[in-house]
Amino acid sequence: MSDPLNPEQLRSLTPLNVLSEQQWRELRSQLVPQPLLTGQLLFRRGDQARLTYYLLAGELSLVDQEGRQQRIGAGSDLSCHPLSPSLPRLHEVRALSDSSVLVLDSATLDRLVTWRLAYQDLLLDLGQEHDELEWLERLLDNPLFAKVPPSNVRAMLARLQRIELAAGSTVLREGESGDCCYFLYSGRAEVMRGADSDQQILAELEVGACFGEEALLADRPRNATVTLLEDGVVLRLDRQDFFALLKAPVVNxxxxxxxxxxxxxxxxxxxxxxxxxxxxxxxxxxxxxxxxxxxxxxxxxxxxxxxxxxxxxxxxxxxxxxxxxxxxxxxxxxxxxxxxxxxxxxxxxxxxxxxxxxxxxxxxxxxxx
CATH class of the missing domain: 3.40.250.10 (Rhodanese-like domain)
Incomplete structure (x- = not known):
């Protein structure tokens, strides 16, 4: 199997070129060129598979319902856009030479593009108000925000409570009930489970990480303890604000x-x-x-x-x-x-x-x- 495409190869494809490297990593398993032999059919006219196709190498023939043929070669302007994107497909597509194509799940791609473009607006706006724009970008890369409207995030940021803590402070403890979640703004934190000799270190959290949300989503006690390894700042979000964050707006x-x-x-x-x-x-x-x-x-x-x-x-x-x-x-x-x-x-x-x-x-x- 071919290796996944690298960022340089992706930057020429619209709208893939607007995604962040974090989002490309989410798509990594799909970013593998698929071979197409001369004469092989890619899809028929009327096909309704929710897939997005890009031509990476070779040449393809697109034939519409009137029998008109269009040839697309790799590296052309047309090859930088999805092939026959309308559903059902308006063209039958075949390879005129040995070729390779990129095949992506359309729903996943659209979700990532929408998220990225919507949050670019938010970052531009909030960049004037927040000194740590890099922290905010890391926060928004958290999978928790994958389907959250930017307007909800804007409201959430206004409700975060800033808490400064010394090294060794326990932010949340295993077994306690969950009434909030936290975001790590600065410093390093360690996630542990168990007590005394059975204690196990599960992970070290990076700046921008969200923790404590599992107890809210599952409505169960905390399943781990989080302790600061150095002086740092956490941002607390109360339970009711957390669920308001996840609520999608109604659109006409x-x-x-x-x-x-x-x-x-x-x-x-x-x-x-x-x-x-x-x-x-x-x-x-x-x-x-x-x-x-x-x-x-x-x-x-x-x-x-x-x-x-x-x-x-x-x-x-x-x-x-x-x-x-x-x-x-x-x-x-x-x-x-x-x-x-x-x-x-x-x-x-x-x-x-x-x-x-x-x-x-x-x-x-x-x-x-």
């Missing part, structure tokens, strides 16, 4: 038909994907404002209009709607995103050039090319 969603009605009443499409994705195809008259910059550029929007947010799966647009709603805008999300649209509807909605707007710095927008 609309079908394509409902979106058309809102557009006729003065609404506007808002594309929250990456610019590379936008340039591959976007809705007519849509405004491009990527999720990670949405909070910074929201001042360019009109609170008298309704914004119809869209992305490929609906996850990024749901985060955008929640953020815009907090800022006082009227917004809704295209239900399940572009990927859920039938091929005819998707083709009629998206265009490759023109008829759109890019949000620029300095409080202006300009027509896309």
């Amino acid at each position: 969603e609309v079908s394509l038909g409902e979106a058309a009605r809102l557009l006729s009443d003065g609404g506007q499409w808002l594309d929250v994907r990456l610019q590379e994705e936008y340039e591959c195809g976007h809705a007519l008259q849509s405004l491009h404002m990527p999720l990670q910059l949405l909070r910074l550029k929201a001042r360019l929007l009109d609170k008298a209009r309704t914004y119809l947010c869209y992305c490929d799966s609906g996850k990024r647009s749901a985060s955008a709607v929640f953020l815009l709603s907090q800022l006082g805008f009227s917004a809704c999300s295209l239900r399940n995103g572009l990927d859920a649209l039938p091929a005819v509807q998707r083709a009629s909605l998206l265009c490759e050039r023109g008829s759109g707007y890019l949000a620029r710095s300095g409080g202006r927008t300009e027509r896309s090319r």
Whole structure:
């Protein structure tokens, strides 16, 4: 089996190139090139497997329902984007030469991309308020936050209680009931289980680590003792705030038909994907404002209009709607995103050039090319 791809190879693939190295490590088992022999079929037209494909080496043939053929070679601009991403597939894809492809689980990739772009906005905003931005980035890499909306994290940070402790202090003790969890802000901490001669060291915690959450999730006594190895600072989060953190927001969603009605009443499409994705195809008259910059550029929007947010799966647009709603805008999300649209509807909605707007710095927008 081939070795996993390295970061340099991943940085050319959209939207994989926005992920952190921590997220690439989460995908590591999938980041292995798959061989494809000359003439071998990759997928048929109409295929509905929730997989994302990238061409890494060789050349492929994409044939649509009209029999038109498109050739894609590795290293081209087209090869940097997923192959025939719509479901059901619009093309039959075969290898024109011995090739290799990357095959990823679409749901996992979309979750990681949405998380990363949403938290980029949070980090940019909080970077002005927190001296230790590196600590915050480490905190957000914790799997606990994988599905937590950034707005919830923002509220959680305001509720954390800072506690300074000396080396040797016990933060939590095995067998005690759990009424809170902690985050290690500075210093080193040791996790132990058992007592006296049966005591066993389980792990040493790194800065940004969350501990004590298992007792809250399982509603059971603490299963280990955590002690500081040196002077440090921990941040305490109470039980009720912990569960409020995990609660997902409710987002207003609309079908394509409902979106058309809102557009006729003065609404506007808002594309929250990456610019590379936008340039591959976007809705007519849509405004491009990527999720990670949405909070910074929201001042360019009109609170008298309704914004119809869209992305490929609906996850990024749901985060955008929640953020815009907090800022006082009227917004809704295209239900399940572009990927859920039938091929005819998707083709009629998206265009490759023109008829759109890019949000620029300095409080202006300009027509896309």
